[in-house]
Amino acid sequence: MAISEDEVKKVARLARLAVPEERLAAYTQSLSNILNLVDQLSAVDTTGVEPMAHPLDMVQRLREDVVTETDHRAQYQAVAPEVEKGLYLVPKVIE
Amino acid sequence: MEWETVIGLEIHAQLSTNSKIFSGSSTAYGAEANTQANLVDLGMPGVLPVLNKKAVELAIRLGLAIDAEITQRSIFARKNYFYPDSPKGYQISQYELPIVGLGHMDIQLENGETKRIGITRAHLEEDAGKSLHEDFQGQTGIDLNRAGTPLLEIVSEPDMRNAKEAVAYMKKLHALVRYLGVGDGNMQEGSFRCDANVSVRRPGQPFGTRAEIKNLNSFKFIERAINHEVERQIDIIESGGTVVQETRLFDPDRDETRSMRSKEDANDYRYFPDPDLLPVVITPEDIEAVRATMPELPDAKKQRFMSEYALTDYDASLLTQSREVADYFEAVAQGCGDAKLAANWVNGEVSKTLADHDLDITAAPVSSVALVELLQRIQDDTVSNKIAREVFEAMWKGEGSADAVIDQKGLKQITDTSAIEAMIDEIIAKNPGQVAEYRSGKDKLFGFFVGQAMRASKGKANPNTLNDILKQKLEG
Numbered sequence: 001m002a003i004s005e006d007e008v009k010k011v012a013r014l015a016r017l018a019v020p021e022e023r024l025a026a027y028t029q030s031l032s033n034i035l036n037l038v039d040q041l042s043a044v045d046t047t048g049v050e051p052m053a054h055p056l057d058m059v060q061r062l063r064e065d066v067v068t069e070t071d072h073r074a075q076y077q078a079v080a081p082e083v084e085k086g087l088y089l090v091p092k093v094i095e
Numbered sequence: 096m097e098w099e100t101v102i103g104l105e106i107h108a109q110l111s112t113n114s115k116i117f118s119g120s121s122t123a124y125g126a127e128a129n130t131q132a133n134l135v136d137l138g139m140p141g142v143l144p145v146l147n148k149k150a151v152e153l154a155i156r157l158g159l160a161i162d163a164e165i166t167q168r169s170i171f172a173r174k175n176y177f178y179p180d181s182p183k184g185y186q187i188s189q190y191e192l193p194i195v196g197l198g199h200m201d202i203q204l205e206n207g208e209t210k211r212i213g214i215t216r217a218h219l220e221e222d223a224g225k226s227l228h229e230d231f232q233g234q235t236g237i238d239l240n241r242a243g244t245p246l247l248e249i250v251s252e253p254d255m256r257n258a259k260e261a262v263a264y265m266k267k268l269h270a271l272v273r274y275l276g277v278g279d280g281n282m283q284e285g286s287f288r289c290d291a292n293v294s295v296r297r298p299g300q301p302f303g304t305r306a307e308i309k310n311l312n313s314f315k316f317i318e319r320a321i322n323h324e325v326e327r328q329i330d331i332i333e334s335g336g337t338v339v340q341e342t343r344l345f346d347p348d349r350d351e352t353r354s355m356r357s358k359e360d361a362n363d364y365r366y367f368p369d370p371d372l373l374p375v376v377i378t379p380e381d382i383e384a385v386r387a388t389m390p391e392l393p394d395a396k397k398q399r400f401m402s403e404y405a406l407t408d409y410d411a412s413l414l415t416q417s418r419e420v421a422d423y424f425e426a427v428a429q430g431c432g433d434a435k436l437a438a439n440w441v442n443g444e445v446s447k448t449l450a451d452h453d454l455d456i457t458a459a460p461v462s463s464v465a466l467v468e469l470l471q472r473i474q475d476d477t478v479s480n481k482i483a484r485e486v487f488e489a490m491w492k493g494e495g496s497a498d499a500v501i502d503q504k505g506l507k508q509i510t511d512t513s514a515i516e517a518m519i520d521e522i523i524a525k526n527p528g529q530v531a532e533y534r535s536g537k538d539k540l541f542g543f544f545v546g547q548a549m550r551a552s553k554g555k556a557n558p559n560t561l562n563d564i565l566k567q568k569l570e571g
Contacts (some may be wrong), residue, residue: 014175014363014365015175016177016184053170053192053368053374054170054368054370054372054373054374056373058373059373059374059375059376060146060372060373060374060375060376061145061146061373062145062146062147062148062151062375063114063119063145063146063147063148064148064149065112065113065114065147065148065149065150066113066114066119067113067114067119067120067121068114068119069114069118069119069120069121069131069133071130071131072133073129073130073132076129076132076134076137077129082234084231084236085128085236086127086128086129086130086238087128087129087227087231087236087237087238088129088179088236088237088239089231089234089235089236089237090179090234090235090237091234091235092228092233092234092235093178093179093226093228093235
């Protein structure tokens with residue numbers, strides 16, 4: 001399956017990745033190759049095979065509902081670009 | 096021409112856990128900003144989520160209460176979008192194979208009929224943090240204390256046909272969540288919030304294009320928001336336009352919904368199974384263990400109240416709206432042995448006074464034990480029902496027990512017939528005109544004499560004794 005340059009732009013935008021115009025053709029080719037490989041895999045008859053949600057054949061272990069964490073805000077905020085009144089500051093977003 | 100409204104609700108209920116869904120941070124409300132956000136909640140590289148057992152149990156609990164299939168092997172997925180209050184760049188949610196499958200809940204309509212609302216699914220997910228847009232010199236402040244708080248998103252079928260049905264469904268689910276202890280349902284704190292999918296169509300036609308109204312956090316808002324959205328959509332169609340599928344925000348100040356920032360890619364979440372989390376396996380034994388701890392459900396309780404205590408549908412409905420009120424009522428009914436009297440008081444004086452003071456039954460200053468003592472004084476004719484209300488008011492204000500208040504205020508009912516007779520003789524002597532009229536057939540005047548006598552006794556005469564004696568004397 002081939003992917004178009006427009007689709008590559010859209011996926012890049014959704015993932016917040018900058019794709020320079022001159023690299024667009026190369027990315028499109030590489031992604032198309034990957035999808036072609038997936039097409040080959042899809043061609044295998046998997047009738048009766050249970051879909052796999054995870055490559056490990058294990059089940060999720062659960063934690064007891066206990067608070068184990070203490071407050072380390074000062075350390076975490078020491079590496080943040082900007083903080084004020086205990087809040088992390090980011091460029092303005094308005095819904 | 097006629098229009099039909101179609102509504103489906105997505106309700107987010109915060110689960111009553113001590114710690115977050117994937118980390119050991121506290122979920123306590125109201126902490127100082129970011130003091131309950133650890134490395135997992137901040138989305139630092141290299142951390143791994145570990146699922147909270149209690150969150151799974153609470154989801155199963157809700158699933159059993161709505162008669163739903165519990166998925167024996169459910170999986171978590173990443174819902175990808177960028178917003179600063181979601182630090183990982185994705186929300187861990189469930190897409191395929193949610194923990195709770197198809198279920199249903201019955202709601203009662205205004206005409207008394209019952210309607211079954213389908214519940215498509217309920218899935219576990221993590222909440223986002225909070226964005227504060229004011230006071231930061233053109234920047235946005237982020238508090239991640241709420242990030243990672245466990246939510247159960249409960250998705251209904253598009254089965255509701257007007258705003259009132261939507262409210263009835265939401266109220267019923269709210270009561271259920273609280274009954275089960277699945278969540279505290281605190282709407283002010285955002286522990287129970289609702290998105291409404293609303294569309295209109297001609298009856299019998301396929302569904303129209305829907306708009307999603309976000310973040311409705313009160314029963315009043317949801318009704319108003321839906322009604323305004325329906326009007327808006329009908330106006331558009333009737334003036335030749337078409338409804339656009341979009342997300343809208345309800346503005347309670349202006350009483351209207353408005354389009355949120357145009358988000359062309361908003362619904363392109365590119366879900367995929369989260370490789371950090373393995374499939375969650377729930378065995379039939381796990382399900383039975385949860386079932387064994389289930390409390391009596393509201394509908395079952397209501398039926399029992401009607402059969403066991405011979406209450407009306409109306410009384411039983413009111414009394415079972417919350418587990419705390421139901422427990423209070425049962426304690427009073429068993430204490431005084433008269434369920435009807437108990438129901439009248441709990442649904443009457445008690446709930447009215449609670450509403451006046453904006454209190455919950457758990458904060459009522461008159462306990463069920465104290466109320467039983469008062470009702471016993473009605474039953475043994477120490478006070479009339481009317482005087483009892485006065486006693487109740489004093490008890491509410493903390494002036495003492497029923498007996499203490501009756502004593503202090505001298506409210507004991509006069510049952511001594513000679514005292515009542517003397518009082519009536521006096522009234523008859525003072526009102527010869529009315530007596531003559533009554534005797535010449537003006538029966539309605541009986542009420543006048545009852546009123547006079549009650550006033551003379553300051554309401555303390557036993558009404559039955561008073562009526563009997565008065566009748567005798569007037570026939571005289």
